[in-house]
Amino acid sequence: MGILRRLGNLGRQNKLDAEYEAELTAHLEMRTADNISAGMSPEEARRMARLQFGNPGAVKERTAAVDTALGLQQLWREARYAVRTLVRSPGFSGMALGVITVCLGATTALFAVVRGVLLEPLPFRDPSQLVMVYEHFQGGSSGSAYSPVSPADYYEWRARTHGFEDMAAWRDWQFNLSGGHGELPEVVHAEAATWNLFSVLGVRPALGRAFSASEDRFGASRVAMLTWSLYESRFGGDAAIVGKQIHMDGNAWTVVGVLPKWYSYPGANVQLWVPYTSIASSGFLQHHADDQSLVVARLRPGVSLAAAMSEVKAVQYRIHMENLDQPVAPDVLSRPMLDDLVQDVRLPLLILLGAVACVLLIGCLNVANLLVARGAARQREMAIRGALGAGRLTLIRQQLAESMLLCLVGGALGVLLSVAVIRWLIHAWRNLPRAEEIHMDIRVLAFACVLILAAGLLAGLLPAILAARRSTFALLRDATRTVRGSASGTRLRSTLLTVEVAVTVVVLVAAGLLLKSFLRLRMTDVGATTENVLTMHYDLPESVYNTPAKVVRFTDALLERIPHLPGVVATGLGSVVPGAGDGDDDVFTIVEHPSLKPGEDMPAALTRVADPNYFHALGIPLLQGRVFTPQDRLKQANIVVISKQLAQEYFHGENPLGMHLRVPDWGASTTYEVVGVVADTLYQAGKPPKATIYAPVLAGQLDRDYTLVVRTASDPLALSLPVQKEIAEVDPGVPVTNVLTMQQILGQSAETASFTATLVLAFAALSLILAAVGLFGVMSYMVAQRTTEIGVRIALGAGREEVLQLMMRDGLKPAVFGLTLGLGSSMGLARLIRSMLYATQPLDPMVFVLVASILLAAAAAACAAPAWRASRMDPMTALRTD
């Protein structure tokens, strides 16, 4: 009502001021004139007029307040007043500002990351219609319910179902990109995609065109699309590359297009795309068991996902029944494409966001606490201002103005800080999917503004209401001589502290659990030596190394040279080292065993190649039989070594030595004799061991990954250059990648765990400091409030220890309450992060006990100084203080 008019009044403040003045003056003058005519002297008349009128200043202010909308005028005045007050106590303001800046900055940054990674829709056409479709084995022997798809299954799904507009598939590949003009060879991470992938996603190339259907046929001419990063880094961003040829694996490929700069799916590390069939052998497309492809499908509008998937299910079940002798999944599963991309980081991100929100809450409570303390110290000021005619609302607004100002300035600084934090997070958290989606934008800023307002209200309203609740008279009376501090103030502060401590405990417990789990993960024994081991990956270009003899010649030359380098203790060569991922896997049958019953899953194992010294170099013990010898080469190499897990899982106590395995993928007719059993190694720290088959590297199989393992006497990285030089001496055209120590490899697999644990630990430390500061503040305040009481006690003969005990007890009470509350809530909340914990129970007693003791120690330390000061008090001084 009348809001517009009031707002209008704002604009003509000076004119209004003059009007109030005139109206009130007229009143006083008329009263004075009447008084004079009633027979008073002019002075007496003026005095009486004033007395009957009341305080003209206050009346004017109250009248003006009625006319000015929403107290905007006062707001400005209060803001100025708040600035002056805050500047007058720089210690308090600095501390509060620091707390708010850090808390709001961290929360805003985490929100920006969560929004970009988890909430922002994928940058594709109608992204909500996109789902990833997987095969599904009920037995779940491979660990994950979502298994990749074989090419033949994909083609059948696409041809025989109707619920999806279209389906596209892709699989990982690697090329050896050589320069036309003597540039260094480079291994590029490529994806081979069906020609329709980009139209399914709705992505147009930035330059040139996407693949055509005719290019995705067996025997078609070789074409490739570059991602923007390769286009810039390798080809200098020269658009003339489109239509030209590049050389990969000894073949010429024509570049038909370049993907836009923002396109970074399925990962930012992909550099190149080729048609699905271009990397395949002719038999590849008929494989129902070669599960290596990922499939994305676009749902037809108006068709439910369940209906579309039930069709795929039926097709897959039929394929399964037709291929009972092969490991073909009987079922399928789907999940939205976005979930699929971010599934590994969703929980860590949410935990971080939760932790940072707790820190923010603690920060706000802390500032509220500081304000209550200051409110107490300023009770007399408030009382006097109240007596001088300041309304209750004015006083509340005044306090609110201070907390709001703190939060606004802190929030602005926090937003600046968050920009830096976001940049650091993206840089430090490698493998964070969709990192390119994370940025400051209007919605993140809006979120920050809401946070700032909420924080300002939370921190300001509680103390403000409390300070203004009591009547002026009571305040003035109390303030003249305080024997015992205002009970309600202390109670409010204790409640705030209890909540603060409880939240701190929750963050501490989460940090403790994640840290313990991370340490367990880092200390996992992967079953191999990790000290002083250097590994590096190399790739033999297929066009040059096209016969087993050539491959073996290179291998021999290399293994001849490396051991002679100074500092080398042992050298081994294999495809994958423990802890570096699952690498290849294949199905196999045991020749001596009866053939499989229908419906029974085929045995599957990880497959690796190894040279005679591989097991020795990595310290993998031989349990039975023998390992390879230099004589097990080429045609004489139809032998394998198996892992203990395989022996237990598939031989059930039988002696596996002398038995034969058949691995269809290595040739259907060849059988491999088991000559040895070695101990288990973990393909990834934190995962259970898998059955593993080792074949001799000297068999010279084509198209293999090679990882050179060099155990050294001292710092392994010091040998990385000499070893690379030796490889270049044997053949300068062989590209070397992933020069890593074993420790680094294991560190990588624990990276997300390490990152989450470290950050949550940092937040926990911050919470602990904040809570301790809060506790210290409350104790100091209580001691100050009870100075007189303590003085009386000491004067009456209370011992110093008794005073100390009394104060400690009062101080620790909220801490103990908070601790109990916090431990209780943690027990509930810890279950939520169970899936992130490795070899650690959510209710790990060690963590809980440790958190409780750390918190109590911090609380005791925070209380000790004020309590000690109280016990040292000189009773005379204490009694004289008011």
Next chain:
Amino acid sequence: MARNDLQGSLDLLVLKTLAQRSSLHGYGIALHIQRASDELLQVEEGSIYPALHRMEQSRWITAEWALTETGRRARYYRLTAAGRKQLQEAEASFEQLVRGVRAMLQYA
């Protein structure tokens, strides 16, 4: 000075005053309240102004500057139709309050 400036009753007194006199300035209203109540109701004179301005914002009364009989400039207030309606409601609820309190005092 008796605290008779409880907002509700002060509003009622002001509205009643303005209903009897066509237009009046703040001082005149204060004087009228004191005289008409046989000096029983002592209004802190200044507190009448926030009330007047609030009622003006609620459009119960209007104000304009005019000259007094002695040639002084003063702000004159006048009741509006909405103000008259408000007065009836306020009178009715006050009567009810008084009856209630009186009944209590008699029988309690």
